[in-house]
Amino acid sequence: MxxxxxxxxxxxxxxxxxxxxxxxxxxxxxxxxxxxxxxxxxxxxxxxxxxxxxxxxxxxxxxxxxxxxxxxxxxxxxxxxxxxxxxxxxxxxxxxxxxxxxxxxxxxxxxxxxxxxxxxxxxxxxxxxxxxxxxxxxxxxxxxxxxxxxxxxxxxxxxxxxxxxxxxxxxxxxxxxxxxxxxxxxxxxxxxxxxxxxxxxxxxxxxxxxxxxxxxxxxxxxxxxxxxxxxxxxxxxxxxxxxxxxxxxxxxxxxxxxxxxALLVPRGLVPGDGPNGFPVNRTATAAGITAADTGPEWTLVLLGGRDPVTLDRARLAALPQHTATLPIACVEGWSTTQDWTGVRLADLARLTGVDIPASAHVRSLERGGPFGQATLQGNQVTNPDALLALRVNGADLSPDHGYPARVIVPALPGVHNTKWVHSIEFRRTP
Amino acid sequence: MTRHPDSTQHPEPHAHGPWHAGVLLAGFAVTTYAVLHVLDDPSLPGMLTWFLAAAVAHDLVLFPAYAAADRAITRVDTRIPLVNHIRIPLLASGLLLLMFLPGILRRGADTFHTATGLTQDAFLHRWLLLTALFLTTSAALYAARVLLARRSS
Structure with missing residues (x-):
């Protein structure tokens, strides 16, 4: 032109x-x-x-x-x-x-x-x-x-x-x-x-x-x-x-x-030695979890069945325990593989009477915060390695890793493995 | 296909024909559809600012800075090129500083502590040590090259 x-x-x-x-x-x-x-x-x-x-x-x-x-x-x-x-x-x-x-x-x-x-x-x-x-x-x-x-x-x-x-x-x-x-x-x-x-x-x-x-x-x-x-x-x-x-x-x-x-990135740093000496994603203090929250008074509430089921930590520990070596992988790209021990989520679902859950909603003791709760798919609840973990590497979970109990599910984004679990609702619909 | 009049000066490897215009418009359609989703986001001005800053960050900020530094280095001239023994360790150190600046400068210390339960204190020392390691390794290699060159001549 x-x-x-x-x-x-x-x-x-x-x-x-x-x-x-x-x-x-x-x-x-x-x-x-x-x-x-x-x-x-x-x-x-x-x-x-x-x-x-x-x-x-x-x-x-x-x-x-x-x-x-x-x-x-x-x-x-x-x-x-x-x-x-x-x-x-x-x-x-x-x-x-x-x-x-x-x-x-x-x-x-x-x-x-x-x-x-x-x-x-x-x-x-x-x-x-x-x-x-x-x-x-x-x-x-x-x-x-x-x-x-x-x-x-x-x-x-x-x-x-x-x-x-x-x-x-x-x-x-x-x-x-x-x-x-x-x-x-x-x-x-x-x-x-x-x-x-x-x-x-x-x-x-x-x-x-x-x-x-x-x-x-x-x-x-x-x-x-x-x-x-x-x-x-x-x-x-x-x-x-x-x-x-x-x-x-x-x-x-x-x-x-x-x-x-990994000298210059956060996840090259490890918080101390021992069974709980692996990276933390959110500390108990930051999540507002107090010793009173997780003391002997703590109970886990299971919902979804006709009546709520309440278990304290001793009763949870008396249920059949299962150990799985699973990575926990964060959206930030870091991950760490540990030996987790606890109760199968599928076993907990059965306790409530929901034999084949289509999903499960997990709530933390953490109040507020974007990851104080998470919903799991059916396949994530029923996987035999999906646990409500009480122990890691042979020791009780540390407060920062979710004591008294945390979820650990294979291949699940890290933050959805809810720590300091308060309740789990098993659902028959997705 | 007719060649653009300017192609005698800077021949383009492709003509900007109507077919390319179609591809470009299809791309913009996707971009527009994406941007429509954040139009009512109150932080849209912030995102746009960061986007535009990112677009010019290398070309108008980083490049002039490293090009000026490189001109200063390339003024050094010796028989065995010393310049690369200076510029490569500095480039490595600069790359690490650029990428891991938040940790090295202890930015976001609160959120860092909230997330990890740890502090960023170690990163500055580590970066300085890495820089020293790059520089001394490069200097040692240069010394070895000079010695070998002398022995062979």
Whole structure:
């Protein structure tokens, strides 16, 4: 269109200085091949982070209204009943979501570095479609960093952002999913072309002294490059090294024998030794649980049958005890596997006369607080390893781990394993 | 398919044709549908602010800072490139500071204690020790390279 080209001509004649001059971008490493290698890593890995994140929403039990945000329309995975087998399912999916998300931070930063000249391309907009694409890239960059920043702050308990983490992280994810899918569809042909333009093997043999800019015309390739201060293989090595470093310092959040290596994350710290010396998610003091609440006067109330059944701790301990080695896995990505001993939830259901419960509602002594109660699915109640635990690793539960009794269910998100249990209502309907 | 007039200057690997416009609009439709769900959320301005801050955090804040630091480092020049022995340990240390800033600076100390029953006191020392470890390892490798280069010449 005439107007368009006149505007374009005018813009080209009035190019601002600084980063808008192509000569300002000096690195000989930038180019479509390098960007595409980083893009390929993200193309493979980020969908895993997305899907495991959406699985976590389902694991929280949206059918009971206990997943946040509540109203999500059709923006979710197709719903299915979250399994209670294998017991490490949530440990795996959420460990992947957080662990992979952390490890990819250096790759995302490197990818942003590699395409930065594009932000200052001149003229800034060349057509209506180009304008749409630039808006889409803004949403892509904004959402990926929004998800990373809110995630990083959340797992470190720094709620500087002041809004609901769950709500923001969920909707931020959908902004990301839309922009990411758009970006893949638009850029995939260019990525494939760029990846084919150079041999990986040759690149891995090229020293710093022999490193030259990619011989292609592209807004990414420097027009006035300085000599390379690092080879392309070296730069990729630095990014991979960054990912390995982050991985080494965080995998101990969930892999027990590597916990001493988790030096900078909350769950590398362990509260003392002994049978109860494993990470706590909410202390008894913080939950407002007093010694009087959990003393000899404490009783468990079982509801759902014709009459309530009340049991004190001695009677609970006299019931058949079962021991299961189960992980408890938090939405924050950390987990810990312990030997829990207690009464099967299915046995408690039978005591009330509800032989095949379709769901169960557990209440804590904790008053208020978002996780003072939780609803369990039928399969989670009837799993033979689903327990009302009284002991862990051969000792009574400590106050911080839920004394006098806590729920532990295979593959259930950590916070739904209610501590300081006050009552359980077994229901014949879901 | 006609090439865009600008393509002689910066040939794009793809044309911005109507097909791309369709894909982009479909993406925006999903984004709009998502954003509609938080329109009545009282914390929407906060979320938008954080979103926009995130969008420019790398390109307009982080990049100028690390590029300036790198220019300072690359002014150093010796026969065996010293620059990478300085910039790589600093990059590793900077990455850890960036990602684990809340613990290192003891931000959110109350919520941290509520959740874990512990304190963040250990993190600053650990980060400093890791930084020292990166720097000394890199210096030792550099010394080894210099010695080997001298012996072979």
């Amino acid at each position: 005439a107007v368009d080209s006149r505007l374009t001509r005018w813009l080209r004649a009035h190019r601002p200085g600084g980063p808008f001059r192509p000569e300002a971008w000096r690195s000989p490493l930038r180019g479509p091949w390098l960007t595409s290698v980083l893009g390929l890593v993200l193309l493979v890995a980020l969908p895993v982070v997305v899907v495991t994140g959406l699985l976590s929403y389902i694991a929280y039990g949206p059918q009971f209204g206990q997943a946040i945000p509540g109203d999500i329309g059709w923006l979710s995975l197709p719903w299915f009943e979250w399994p209670s087998r294998p017991s490490w399912l949530y440990q795996l999916t959420q460990g992947l979501h957080v662990g992979l998300g952390l490890v990819l931070v250096p790759v995302v930063l490197a990818k942003l570095w590699s395409v930065l000249p594009r932000l200052f391309a001149w003229p800034p907009v060349r057509s209506a479609t180009h304008l749409l694409e630039r808006v889409s890239v803004l949403l892509l960059v904004g959402s990926v960093l929004f998800e990373i920043v809110t995630g990083l702050l959340n797992i470190q308990y720094d709620y500087a952002f002041g809004f609901s983490f769950y709500t923001a992280h969920y909707w931020g994810a959908w902004v990301f999913i839309a922009a990411f899918a758009t970006h893949i569809v638009i850029k995939a042909p260019a990525m494939v072309r760029a990846l084919r333009s150079r041999s990986v093997r040759a690149e891995l043999r090229t020293t710093r002294a022999d490193t030259r800019p990619e011989p292609v015309e592209s807004g990414l390739v420097a027009t006035a490059p300085t000599p390379a201060t690092i080879s392309r293989r070296g730069a990729l090595g630095v990014v991979a090294g960054g990912s390995l470093l982050v991985g080494a310092l965080t995998v101990g959040q969930t892999v027990e024998w590597l916990r001493p290596l």
